[in-house]
Each structure stands twice: as structure tokens, then as C-alpha cells.
Amino acid sequence: MSMISAFYGSKSILITGATGFLGKVLMEKLFRTSPDLKVIYILVRPKAGQTPQQRVLQILNSKLFEKVKEVCPNVHKKIRAIYADLDQNDLAISKEDMQELLSYTNIIFHCAATVRFDDHLRHAMQLNVSATQQLLLMANQMTKLEAFVHISTAYANCNLKYIDEVIYSCPVEPKKIMDSMEWLDDSIIEDITPKLIGDRPNTYIYTKALAEMVVQKESGNLNMAIIRPSIVGATWQEPFPGWIDNINGPTGLIIAAGKGFLRALRATPMAVADLVPVDIVVNLTLAVGWYTAVQRPKSTLIYHCTSGNINPCNWGKMGHKHLMCIVPTSYLVGVTGPWMTKLMNRLLRTLSMLEYFINRSWDWSTYNTEMLMFELSPEDQKLFNFDVRHLNWMEYIENYVLGIKMYLLKEDMAKIPEAKQHFKKLRNIHYLFNTALFLIVWRLLIARSQIARNVWFFIVSFCYKFLSYFRASSTLNA
Numbered sequence: 001m002s003m004i005s006a007f008y009g010s011k012s013i014l015i016t017g018a019t020g021f022l023g024k025v026l027m028e029k030l031f032r033t034s035p036d037l038k039v040i041y042i043l044v045r046p047k048a049g050q051t052p053q054q055r056v057l058q059i060l061n062s063k064l065f066e067k068v069k070e071v072c073p074n075v076h077k078k079i080r081a082i083y084a085d086l087d088q089n090d091l092a093i094s095k096e097d098m099q100e101l102l103s104y105t106n107i108i109f110h111c112a113a114t115v116r117f118d119d120h121l122r123h124a125m126q127l128n129v130s131a132t133q134q135l136l137l138m139a140n141q142m143t144k145l146e147a148f149v150h151i152s153t154a155y156a157n158c159n160l161k162y163i164d165e166v167i168y169s170c171p172v173e174p175k176k177i178m179d180s181m182e183w184l185d186d187s188i189i190e191d192i193t194p195k196l197i198g199d200r201p202n203t204y205i206y207t208k209a210l211a212e213m214v215v216q217k218e219s220g221n222l223n224m225a226i227i228r229p230s231i232v233g234a235t236w237q238e239p240f241p242g243w244i245d246n247i248n249g250p251t252g253l254i255i256a257a258g259k260g261f262l263r264a265l266r267a268t269p270m271a272v273a274d275l276v277p278v279d280i281v282v283n284l285t286l287a288v289g290w291y292t293a294v295q296r297p298k299s300t301l302i303y304h305c306t307s308g309n310i311n312p313c314n315w316g317k318m319g320h321k322h323l324m325c326i327v328p329t330s331y332l333v334g335v336t337g338p339w340m341t342k343l344m345n346r347l348l349r350t351l352s353m354l355e356y357f358i359n360r361s362w363d364w365s366t367y368n369t370e371m372l373m374f375e376l377s378p379e380d381q382k383l384f385n386f387d388v389r390h391l392n393w394m395e396y397i398e399n400y401v402l403g404i405k406m407y408l409l410k411e412d413m414a415k416i417p418e419a420k421q422h423f424k425k426l427r428n429i430h431y432l433f434n435t436a437l438f439l440i441v442w443r444l445l446i447a448r449s450q451i452a453r454n455v456w457f458f459i460v461s462f463c464y465k466f467l468s469y470f471r472a473s474s475t476l477n478a
């Protein structure tokens with residue numbers, strides 16, 4: 001019997017950000033591996049005209065939850081959507097709901113955040129820092145709480161080259177910044193933002209670093225843990241390969257490349273593309289929740305969830321031909337005029353924001369993550385696998401691209417062979433054109449320049465000598 005599954009089996013679990021990319025996969029895995037858990041409370045706001053309950057129903061009816069319904073047919077009764085808005089100082093939770101949360105919650109997974117790189121500092125502070133502080137305040141009043149797992153990002157300290165599993169301080173205390181947000185107006189905040197974020201690239205990264213400082217300061221006697229994933233991508237294996245439903249991180253660029261909008265990228269090909277599949281992040285998160293509650297480490301442990309130091313993939317490999325050939329170009333047929341301009345501007349803006357991450361490499365230590373791997377029973381090592389050593393990147397990326405097409409763009413998979421054929425044809429034309437162009441330019445150069453002629457004769461005589469030597473040595477061997 002899996003110790004981790006059994007642990008969650010009797011628990012009341014609170015998840016923030018459960019309607020997001022990571023949160024959904026976390027809920028799915030919890031229900032699939034611990035179908036007899038008591039309840040999952042999720043803090044949800046209404047969105048796009050849907051009530052929190054309607055949003056939950058939509059998630060449960062999605063492809064992602066198909067397997068869950070087989071093992072946990074009453075899953076809808078085990079999710080309790082609690083109206084909340086993390087943009088409000090008190091999180092806008094009703095008194096009754098708050099009472100229920102304070103009385104019954106056993107484990108908290110705090111995933112909610114604004115992940116936009118260009119968010120206004122005021123909003124990023126509210127959601128990523130103040131809401132985290134508010135949640136910690138709540139957690140400190142929860143009588144049955146066993147563990148609080150906070151999701152941060154491996155890039156919180158990307159101003160450093162080597163990053164350890166410790167909390168690094170920012171020059172200005174989070175409390176001072178939170179206080180100043182109350183009286184500074186938006187334009188002054190915009191003016192001081194570059195000074196405050198210093199050598200971090202954007203408000204998202206900066207506020208995630210501040211949130212860690214808040215966790216360190218305000219966790220009191222809680223059993224606390226922080227997980228720092230790098231770039232979270234589509235599922236590797238569970239519940240099925242390639243599942244993805246948002247355009248963050250590399251996904252938007254993969255689509256742009258597949259559609260033919262993105263032909264070149266200013267990236268360092270050898271820089272490490274530190275991607276981690278979302279199911280790996282979720283498995284580590286659940287293992288950390290279990291370990292933190294059961295072993296109660298004396299201090300807050302930080303776990304890096306990265307791939308670069310054990311199974312590196314680089315951006316050169318990532319941009320391999322798979323990306324270009326699988327997603328057909330039909331998606332944007334009919335896109336013309338201002339729509340296209342808007343799209344291209346957005347793409348350029350996105351590229352400028354992501355460039356920072358594709359031209360650098362970082363070195364994250366993973367001592368705690370490795371330690372945890374050894375603490376798991378052999379059964380849990382399989383069921384909650386977070387070892388990326390066996391991940392085959394080419395296979396993963398191919399499934400990722402297919403997943404984008406299937407689950408995100410909801411395109412017709414039957415057209416793939418046709419699209420591949422079309423891509424092959426285009427590629428051959430491209431090679432043919434380049435070869436012809438090279439020959440013409442070279443011919444012109446030889447006709448006009450003595451140096452080019454000398455180089456040409458040197459190459460020809462070198463090849464001739466090489467072939468003669470090769471032929472002679474193979475005759476001798478025979």
C-alpha cells in the first residue's frame with residue numbers, strides 16, 4: 001500500500017489556484033490516488049460569467065478528469081468550491097466558510113499566483129505576497145493543520161547563478177513594500193518598480209521572492225515547505241502524456257513556431273532549457289506534503305524541482321524540427337490585416353519578455369529533493385515519481401506538441417500525416433532553394449575573386465587527396 005496515498009486518504013485539503021494549470025493536475029492526482037480523501041476545499045473566484053460551482057463542473061467534465069471518474073465516481077461531492085478573491089485583503093471568504101476552513105483543514109497547497117511577467121507591481125504584490133501572508137495568518141489559526149506547502153518558482157533568485165535550497169533576502173523588507181502600496185499611487189509605483197526589482201527581470205519573479213521571505217517570517221510553528229519548480233510544461237506520463245491547457249512558458253512560442261509565425265528566436269542554443277513536466281511537479285508536491293506532515297522537519301525545507309542538473313535539455317534541442325512539423329498551419333487561415341498586426345506585436349512583446357530565460361543557464365542544488373526520493377517507499381517512488389533522469393526529451397517534446405494540438409487547440413489529429421507531408425515538401429523546397437542560392441553566389445565569387453578561386457582549388461585538391469588516401473588504405477587492408 002502506498003504510504004502517500006494512505007496519508008491523503010482521510011484528509012481535508014485546501015488548494016488555492018486549483019483552477020490553474022498546476023492546481024488542476026494536483027487535484028486530479030489526489031483524487032485518482034486517494035479516492036477516499038475527505039474533501040478538497042478550493043478557493044475560487046467567479047470568472048467569465050461562471051460561478052465558482054460552474055467552474056468546478058467544467059473542470060470535472062474535462063478530459064483531464066476522465067480517469068478520476070472511474071476510480072472516484074462521487075468526485076463532485078468531494079470538491080467544495082469556496083468563493084474567494086485573493087485580490088481582496090481578507091480574501092473575501094464568508095464567515096461560515098472561514099470557520100469551516102479553520103476547523104477542518106489538514107493540508108494546504110498554495111498554488112495561486114499571478115504569473116504574468118508584466119503585471120503592475122501593486123497587483124503582483126497583492127496576489128503573490130499579501131495573499132500569501134493572509135493565508136499564513138489563516139493557517140496559524142487552523143487547529144488541525146499538519147502541513148502547508150507553498151509553490152514558488154526556481155527563478156525567484158535568478159539574479160544568482162548558483163541557487164541553493166535556502167531563502168535569499170531581497171534588500172527591502174516585504175512589509176515595507178506592502179505598506180507603501182497602500183498610499184503610493186500607480187504612476188509612482190511604476191517609477192520605482194525598476195529600482196525595487198533591481199537585478200531580477202520582472203515583477204512576477206520579484207514578488208515570488210518576496211513571498212518566500214513572508215513565508216520565512218510568518219510561518220510560526222507551522223510545518224512548512226516551499227517547492228520551486230523551473231519551467232512547468234505539459235504532462236510527461238499522467239494521467240496521459242502531453243496534457244496542457246494554457247499558453248504560458250514555452251507553449252505560446254511552440255504554437256507560434258508551429259503556425260509559421262515564429263521563424264527565428266534569439267536564444268543561446270546551448271543554454272539549458274530547464275523544463276519540468278507538470279506531473280513531476282505534482283508528484284513532488286504530494287510527496288513533500290506527506291513528508292512535511294509526517295516527519296515535521298525542524299525548519300522550512302525548500303525543494304528545487306528542476307531538470308537541468310540531472311537530465312539537461314537545451315534550447316537548441318527544444319527547437320528541434322518536431323516543433324515545426326507537427327502543428328499544421330491551418331489554425332490561422334483567414335487571419336489578415338489588423339488581427340495579424342496585433343498578433344505579431346504580441347508575439348514580439350512575449351519574445352522580449354522570455355528572452356532573459358532562454359539566453360542564460362542556472363545551477364540549482366537539489367539536495368532536499370534527492371533526500372526525499374530516498375525517504376519514499378519503492379511503491380511511492382513509482383506512484384509519485386519525480387525523478388526526471390529517465391525522461392527522454394525528444395519523446396516528451398513530441399508528445400508536448402501533440403498535446404498542444406489536441407488539448408489546447410482542439411485540432412483534428414487526423415490531419416497530422418498530411419501536415420507532416422506538407423512540412424517535408426516545404427523543407428525540401430527550402431533546402432533546394434538554399435543550395436541553389438549558395439551555388440550561384442559561389443560561382444559569381446569564383447568568377448570575380450582570385451582568393452575565392454584559390455580557396456576553391458584548395459578544397460578540391462584536399463578532397464581529391466583525402467579520397468586517394470582513403471582508397472589506397474582500403475586496398476591495402478583488403
Ligand SMILES: CCCCCCCCCCCCCCCCCC(=O)SCCNC(=O)CCNC(=O)[C@H](O)C(C)(C)COP(=O)(O)OP(=O)(O)OC[C@H]1O[C@@H](n2cnc3c(N)ncnc32)[C@H](O)[C@@H]1OP(=O)(O)O
Pocket residue numbers: 115116117118153154155230231232245246247248249250251253254257265315318319323346349350353354357358
Ligand atoms: C522554435 C520554438 C522553440 C520554443 C522555444 C520556446 C522558448 C520559450 C521559453 C520560455 C521561457 C519561460 C521562462 C519562464 C521562467 C519563469 C518560471 C515561471 O515561474 S513562469 C510562470 C509562467 N508564466 C508565464 O509564462 C507568463 C508569461 N506570459 C506573460 O507574462 C504574458 O502573457 C505576456 C506579458 C508575455 C504577454 O501578455 P499579453 O500580450 O497581454 O497577452 P495575454 O497574456 O493577455 O494573452 C494573449 C492572448 O492569449 C489568450 N490566452 C491567454 N491564456 C490563454 C489560454 N489559457 N488558452 C487560450 N488562450 C489564452 C488571451 O485571451 C489573449 O487573447 P485575446 O483575448 O487578446 O484574444
Ligand SMILES: NC(=O)C1=CN([C@@H]2O[C@H](COP(=O)(O)OP(=O)(O)OC[C@H]3O[C@@H](n4cnc5c(N)ncnc54)[C@H](OP(=O)(O)O)[C@@H]3O)[C@@H](O)[C@H]2O)C=CC1
Pocket residue numbers: 016017018019020021022023043044045047084085086087088110111112113114115127151152153154208228229230231232233246248249
Ligand atoms: N507555470 C509555470 O511554468 C510555473 C509556475 N510556478 C508557480 O506555480 C503556481 C501555479 O502556476 P500555474 O498553475 O502555472 O498558474 P495559472 O495562471 O495557470 O494559475 C493561477 C491560479 O491562481 C488563481 N488566481 C489568480 N488570481 C486569483 C484571485 N484574485 N483570486 C483567486 N484565485 C486567483 C487562478 O484562478 P483563476 O482561474 O480564477 O484565474 C488560477 O487558479 C504559481 O504559484 C506559479 O508561480 C512556478 C514555476 C513555473
